Amino acid sequence: MLPDGKAYALLARPQNKSAFKPLPVVIIGNGPSGICLSYLLSGYIPYFKRDSLHPHPILQKKLEEARDISILDQSIEGSMVTLSRGEWMGLPDLPFKDWLKQKKRGLRNNRATAEDIAQYYQHYVVKKGLQKNFRCSTVVTSVRKVSADSISNHTQEDQQENSDDSVWNFKEKSTEVFQVDGFFKTMKGDKEPFSIYAENVVLATGTYDSPTWLGVKGENLSYVHHQLSALEEAVKNDSIGIMSDPVLIVGAGLTAADAILFAHHCNIPVIHVFRRKVSDPGLIFNQLPKMMYPEYHKVHQMMKEQSAACAGPYECYVSFPEHHVLSFGKDKKCIFQDKNGHQKVYKISMALVLTGSNPNLSFLPNNGIDLAMNNSQPVNPKRNPINVDPFTYESTQEKGLYALGPLVGDNFVRFVQGGALAVASSLLKKANKNPP
The missing domain is CATH 3.50.50 (FAD/NAD(P)-binding domain)
Structure with a gap:
């Protein structure tokens, strides 16, 4: 430019x-x-x-x-x-919400996608x-x-x-x-x-x-992705939906949060794996003002209240804090491990590694x-x-x-x-x- x-x-x-x-x-x-x-x-x-x-x-x-x-x-x-x-x-x-309304959509009822945001920036340059x-x-x-x-x-x-x-x-x-x-x-x-x-x-x-890749076995398999757009494309093509096996989301940053919100909006089951404690001050959610970022605060609540060890109020979502992925299998089974060395195996429909x-x-x-x-x-x-x-x-x-x-x-x-x-x-x- x-x-x-x-x-x-x-x-x-x-x-x-x-x-x-x-x-x-x-x-x-x-x-x-x-x-x-x-x-x-x-x-x-x-x-x-x-x-x-x-x-x-x-x-x-x-x-x-x-x-x-x-x-x-x-x-x-x-x-x-x-x-x-x-x-x-x-x-x-040129507020993003105003532009989205021109498309007869709203953030509350229909979450913006990465494609929407890219189109908004292109429109902005022309406008x-x-x-x-x-x-x-x-x-x-x-x-x-x-x-x-x-x-x-x-x-x-x-x-x-x-x-x-x-x-x-x-x-x-x-x-x-x-x-x-x-x-x-x-x-x-x-x-x-x-x-x-x-x-x-x-x-x-x-x-x-x-x-960033995890560097684990099977990470190069076709159902393992490293961009949020892969989930959006899968939903758009109806290859993943409400009845699918869970989507595995790895990471505890803003991109991972966006993926969780998108999947939650589409009623797609999610398994969320991340290395840090939910209370870790280094976690981005613990640094954001709650009033200014309510959607990310919601994700943080889900991470705290809907862990595998404690059932919470959020359907189709479960978090695994202080866990890391060991491998991805050709049969779409993922193995991950907690801080004590205990392993878990889950069948998933796709994986999103969003660790930066x-x-x-x-x-x-x-x-x-x-x-x-x-x-x-x-x-x-x-x-x-x-x-x-x-x-x-x-x-x-x-x-x-x-x-x-x-x-x-x-x-x-x-x-x-x-x-x-x-x-x-x-x-x-x-x-x-x-x-x-």
């Missing part, structure tokens, strides 16, 4: 280093993080809405004191705090006129710093053209810029290489490239490890995110490189908006001491 209308044309030109002037910023990724930042960099200036209420009282007071000043121009402590009480999948100025910022079917293979002296500037005429009607007016000439290499896929299936240069690069690739995922940062030097909080370990959204300044989201190790979303531990779209705001504010201050 390139947050500049002229950048799209640059990408399609014949590759010639002497023909390029570095772009102000290139965003890598087309998920909610990248979309939100693209929205803010495209001229949409956010202000605090009158009569709105923020759950953080200190931030509420600061916003009220500067109602007539753009949030981009304010210095807001705690930028990782979500900007509103809006539903958790929504992007700015907000952001298509020109995106270059689809593009694969980035390398991002690295190079000397700006090795790249000739545009002619004076081109420089004047690029400066018209633009908020991007960088005053200082950088000694180094980022070279972004890759290829885009043509309609014929060919790969056409590109090489572009940017003053700043924003990593917004998410962390869903490589789902890791980003693919192979396009960065050393796979991005040098950018992490612990630079001796790979980047991980939960345990080892990219180390960024909390107020600008700029890398502490590489100036001009920013990161958003799960790469920095912001696993909610609600929090993504605050991160995008921090990046946009920082970029605009770099470009112009008095941004619009």
Whole structure:
């Protein structure tokens, strides 16, 4: 994604280093993080809405004191705090629930699917006129710093053209810029290489490239999956239903919770296996405000009240805390074990291993490890995110490189908006001491 209308044309030109002037910023990724930042960099200036209420009282007071000043121009402590009480999948100025109502559906009676959410993001890009910022079917293979002296500037005429009607007016000439290499896929299936240069690069690739595997026997069998969409597809195709054997869901994160809620809505029996105690403070459910995330609180209640050792009020669901999977059999029998070594065998219809995922940062030097909080370990959204300044989201190790979303531990779209705001504010201050 390139947050500049002229950048799209640059990408399609014949590759010639002497023909390029570095772009102000290139965003890598087309998920909610990248979309939100693209929205803010495209001229949409956010202000605090009158009569709105923020759950953080200190931030509420600061916003009220500067109602007539753009949030981009304010210095807001705690930028990782979500900007509103809006539903958790929504992007700015187009509530997800409103979009869903247009499809004559509601969250209460018909739970949103991953397909719904993907369509919402696609609709958002069109609705907000952001298509020109995106270059689809593009694969980035390398991002690295190079000397700006090795790249000739545009002619004076081109420089004047690029400066018209633009908020991007960088005053200082950088000694180094980022070279972004890759290829885009043509309609014929060919790969056409590109090489572009940017003053700043924003990593917004998410962390869903490589789902985590348990590494147990039989995990590669066809009924074992690592994405929630597999369950949605099975329900859609009527291959799983009320009378089916239980679906095994492994994991105790938000994706596992989404799978449980989806199965519960469809009256599909669920066996839920996870390693932690329900009361473990590290469990994400013990960190979420109950009033703001009632559906996830419901899942947490189910995990506590409907364990195999104690029957509870929830039908078609049973939890096995402090258990782990030993193997999957060809006969669709799964063996798992508790902390005392006792084993259990269950016949299941399918398994969803939803224990997290890791980003693919192979396009960065050393796979991005040098950018992490612990630079001796790979980047991980939960345990080892990219180390960024909390107020600008700029890398502490590489100036001009920013990161958003799960790469920095912001696993909610609600929090993504605050991160995008921090990046946009920082970029605009770099470009112009008095941004619009």
